[in-house]
Amino acid sequence: MSVSVNTSMPVRSHRQLLIKLLAVIALAFAFGFALVPLYDVFCQVTGLNGKTGAKPGTLGLAGISKPVTAPPSSIDRSRTVTVEFMGTVMPGLPWEMTPLTSSLDLHPGELQQAMFRVRNLSDKTIVGQAIPSVSPGLAAQHFEKLDCFCFAQQTLAPGETKDMPLTFIVKPELDKDIRTITLAYAFFIVTDTNPAAKNLASR
Amino acid sequence: MNTTTVNDTAGHHDHDHDHAPAGLMRWLTSTNHKDIGTLYLWFSLFMFFFAGALAMLIRAELFQPGLQYVQPAVFNQLTTMHGLIMIFGAIMPSLVGFANWQVPLMIGAPDMAFPRLNNWSFWLLPAAGTLLIATFFVPGGAISGGWTMYPPLYMQGGIAYDISILAVHILGVSSIMGAINIIVTILNMRAPGMTLMKMPLFVWTWLITAFLLVAVMPVLACAITMLLTDRNFGTHFFDAAGGGDPVMFQHVFWFFGHPEVYIMILPAFGIVSTILPTFARKPLFGYVSMVYAVASIAFLSFIVWAHHMFTTGMPLGGQLFFMYTTMLIAIPTGIKVFNWVATLWRGSISFETPMLFSLAFVILFTIGGFSGLVLALVPVDIQLQDTYYVVAHFHYVLFSGSAMAIMAGVYYWLPKWTGHMYDEKLGKLHFWLTAIAFNITFFPMHFLGLAGMPRRIPDYALQFADFNAIASVGGLLLGASQLLFLYIVVKCARGGAPAGDQPWEGADTLEWTLSSPPPYHSFVTPPLVK
Ligand code: HEM
Ligand SMILES: [Cu+2]
Numbered sequence: 083m084s085v086s087v088n089t090s091m092p093v094r095s096h097r098q099l100l101i102k103l104l105a106v107i108a109l110a111f112a113f114g115f116a117l118v119p120l121y122d123v124f125c126q127v128t129g130l131n132g133k134t135g136a137k138p139g140t141l142g143l144a145g146i147s148k149p150v151t152a153p154p155s156s157i158d159r160s161r162t163v164t165v166e167f168m169g170t171v172m173p174g175l176p177w178e179m180t181p182l183t184s185s186l187d188l189h190p191g192e193l194q195q196a197m198f199r200v201r202n203l204s205d206k207t208i209v210g211q212a213i214p215s216v217s218p219g220l221a222a223q224h225f226e227k228l229d230c231f232c233f234a235q236q237t238l239a240p241g242e243t244k245d246m247p248l249t250f251i252v253k254p255e256l257d258k259d260i261r262t263i264t265l266a267y268a269f270f271i272v273t274d275t276n277p278a279a280k281n282l283a284s285r
Numbered sequence: 286m287n288t289t290t291v292n293d294t295a296g297h298h299d300h301d302h303d304h305a306p307a308g309l310m311r312w313l314t315s316t317n318h319k320d321i322g323t324l325y326l327w328f329s330l331f332m333f334f335f336a337g338a339l340a341m342l343i344r345a346e347l348f349q350p351g352l353q354y355v356q357p358a359v360f361n362q363l364t365t366m367h368g369l370i371m372i373f374g375a376i377m378p379s380l381v382g383f384a385n386w387q388v389p390l391m392i393g394a395p396d397m398a399f400p401r402l403n404n405w406s407f408w409l410l411p412a413a414g415t416l417l418i419a420t421f422f423v424p425g426g427a428i429s430g431g432w433t434m435y436p437p438l439y440m441q442g443g444i445a446y447d448i449s450i451l452a453v454h455i456l457g458v459s460s461i462m463g464a465i466n467i468i469v470t471i472l473n474m475r476a477p478g479m480t481l482m483k484m485p486l487f488v489w490t491w492l493i494t495a496f497l498l499v500a501v502m503p504v505l506a507c508a509i510t511m512l513l514t515d516r517n518f519g520t521h522f523f524d525a526a527g528g529g530d531p532v533m534f535q536h537v538f539w540f541f542g543h544p545e546v547y548i549m550i551l552p553a554f555g556i557v558s559t560i561l562p563t564f565a566r567k568p569l570f571g572y573v574s575m576v577y578a579v580a581s582i583a584f585l586s587f588i589v590w591a592h593h594m595f596t597t598g599m600p601l602g603g604q605l606f607f608m609y610t611t612m613l614i615a616i617p618t619g620i621k622v623f624n625w626v627a628t629l630w631r632g633s634i635s636f637e638t639p640m641l642f643s644l645a646f647v648i649l650f651t652i653g654g655f656s657g658l659v660l661a662l663v664p665v666d667i668q669l670q671d672t673y674y675v676v677a678h679f680h681y682v683l684f685s686g687s688a689m690a691i692m693a694g695v696y697y698w699l700p701k702w703t704g705h706m707y708d709e710k711l712g713k714l715h716f717w718l719t720a721i722a723f724n725i726t727f728f729p730m731h732f733l734g735l736a737g738m739p740r741r742i743p744d745y746a747l748q749f750a751d752f753n754a755i756a757s758v759g760g761l762l763l764g765a766s767q768l769l770f771l772y773i774v775v776k777c778a779r780g781g782a783p784a785g786d787q788p789w790e791g792a793d794t795l796e797w798t799l800s801s802p803p804p805y806h807s808f809v810t811p812p813l814v815k
Contacts, residue, residue, distance in 0.1 A: 096398050096469050103465050103499060110500050114507025114537060118522060121533045172526065173441055213525050219598040270526035 393476025565632025653681025674734025725759025
């Protein structure tokens with residue numbers, strides 16, 4: 083056991099290590115924000131987040147926006163899919179939304195229509211925008227909306243009630259394992275009080 | 286470990302805090318790692334009691350069905366703030382407190398690498414803690430959407446939400462600064478002869494934890510910055526009205542969140558791996574495999590995050606990937622448990638309080654690990670997600686895991702820190718009360734979850750009443766027992782039988798070569814490690 087002080091340990095610089103660590107932290111911070119575009123690209127490629135193919139150019143949603151195709155002639159009568167409808171109104175919008183069609187049993191490939199009743203509870207004219215979401219997410223790419231009140235902003239006069247139609251096809255390519263699809267609408271207010279929605283309106 | 290101390294300060298340097306200012310200024314301006322470690326530990330003990338008081342209110346409300354004491358909105362504030370403060374205010378700072386006290390002592394360094402930065406990392410905490418507690422008194426009350434801060438709920442609340450974002454930012458900055466300090470200290474300031482593979486396991490676990498902190502705290506900062514701009518500046522990262530996606534928040538959050546749970550458990554592993562060999566009077570079994578196990582747990586923790594999101598609608602491939610990676614973590618964790626058990630095998634074991642807590646840790650943490658494995662199975666998780674089964678799981682890993690390991694560490698090192706022995710009889714009483722009350726509180730929650738009781742609710746269906754009453758009785762007992770802990774710690778800090786330099790005969794790390802309490806400036810001349 084030698085008691086001579088071991089000097090073989092290299093003298094290390096705190097400063098160098100500090101700079102490296104700060105670089106790692108900056109990278110991690112940048113990575114956190116990079117997750118946002120990465121996430122959108124990922125969802126676009128895979129179609130996972132339940133955003134349906136809105137009419138190109140209307141909403142510019144980060145989902146898949148394939149052009150709407152004509153109704154296919156083939157109807158898959160060998161199976162039945164249930165489509166459920168939901169409507170919610172986001173805080174700040176004094177409206178009420180009820181699906182008149184609560185669910186439909188259909189064969190993939192059939193042209194179908196669903197109705198929603200929307201009422202303005204306030205004494206002001208208000209503009210709203212509906213945002214759809216399909217679950218399970220993987221069904222979204224096979225859920226084709228031919229005509230939808232969500233393609234445009236909707237204006238309701240004070241106390242007005244409107245029935246809004248949705249025409250759609252569930253394409254026969256839908257995964258055989260999916261037997262129930264839920265389509266949920268959320269109505270958002272489009273006014274100056276909601277900057278995000280204003281942003282949306284200006285697109 | 287054989288050590289030859291070429292350190293002349295240990296014996297005859299009486300710790301008269303030579304040039305340190307006295308009174309409050311001493312604590313405000315101190316750059317001494319021992320002072321700062323003490324501050325961290327007291328701060329986290331205070332927060333532990335604050336968040337614990339919130340839990341007492343939760344359990345009182347849940348004692349029987351119906352609404353008794355608090356309105357649902359307040360109840361939601363209680364669960365949210367309990368979780369947030371326990372995690373960011375109690376568990377994390379106390380582990381940093383341990384690092385401050387023990388890392389320099391265990392590697393033979395005179396202090397932390399950046400003492401002034403160290404002072405800052407601590408003094409940010411009371412600021413953040415005050416902000417968090419203050420949110421209970423602002424219009425609309427404290428945040429109530431759960432500690433995970435999910436939008437869209439988090440977008441809708443009042444000013445408390447913005448204050449809490451600021452507070453979490455401050456806590457994050459503090460953690461990052463602490464982590465930098467710890468990494469630089471460990472990598473650059475080890476005593477001559479202490480190679481990486483000779484470092485005590487506690488130091489290893491903290492080195493890896495500090496790297497986790499540096500990698501994921503900035504990601505949390507991103508997530509909450511985006512929340513802040515969505516709330517106030519018209520961006521729409523998570524706002525569906527503007528084409529954003531609330532589920533994306535969950536991905537970013539859990540990319541931080543899962544490594545975060547390992548940040549809270551790895552140093553606890555380190556504490557237990559130090560205590561078990563001491564009281565088994567045998568070296569730690571499988572030191573090298575322990576180091577590699579910790580490293581691989583840390584690595585795997587980055588690729589399992591979506592196991593918190595199995596019900597958000599993921600394709601089968603994604604579910605399988607996250608299920609298998611999650612189950613993979615059981616392997617290094619199993620290695621650790623086997624090594625702890627093998628350390629005990631044929632040891633001459635004695636059961637002092639730190640050992641009791643550590644043994645309970647091994648058993649109860651393993652139960653929590655098993656329920657985690659159950660939750661990793663996708664079909665099972667789809668049933669159990671957001672039920673009390675999850676609550677049972679994370680309390681087994683966080684309370685009987687992290688918190689009980691922290692208590693073990695406090696009992697183990699108190700004699701070194703204060704120079705006095707704690708009251709062993711009371712310590713054992715505290716242990717048995719805690720271990721028994723803990724299981725009365727949280728074991729029935731497994732059954733509640735399996736029976737379908739959702740978490741975060743102030744009222745529940747009648748069939749859950751019995752188990753909830755049991756859990757509440759246990760919970761109040763558990764909370765009360767912690768007052769005994771406070772009493773023991775204060776009593777020991779104020780006086781008691783002199784501990785001597787080496788109160789535990791089986792302990793062989795460097796801090797035991799110093800006097801108890803150690804001199805204010807220790808290892809001014811580095812010891813030589815052979
Ligand atoms: C006296 C001891 C404790 C008791 C009685 C207790 C009790 C509870 C209860 C009743 C809940 C609410 C469950 C719900 O409805 O969602 C809860 C949630 C939680 N607890 Fe504890 N707890 C204790 C200690 C701890 C400790 C030491 C931690 C460590 C970090 C912790 C972390 C959490 C977390 C993260 C949540 C979830 C909060 C949320 O999801 O909103 N608890 N606890
Ligand atoms: Cu996790």
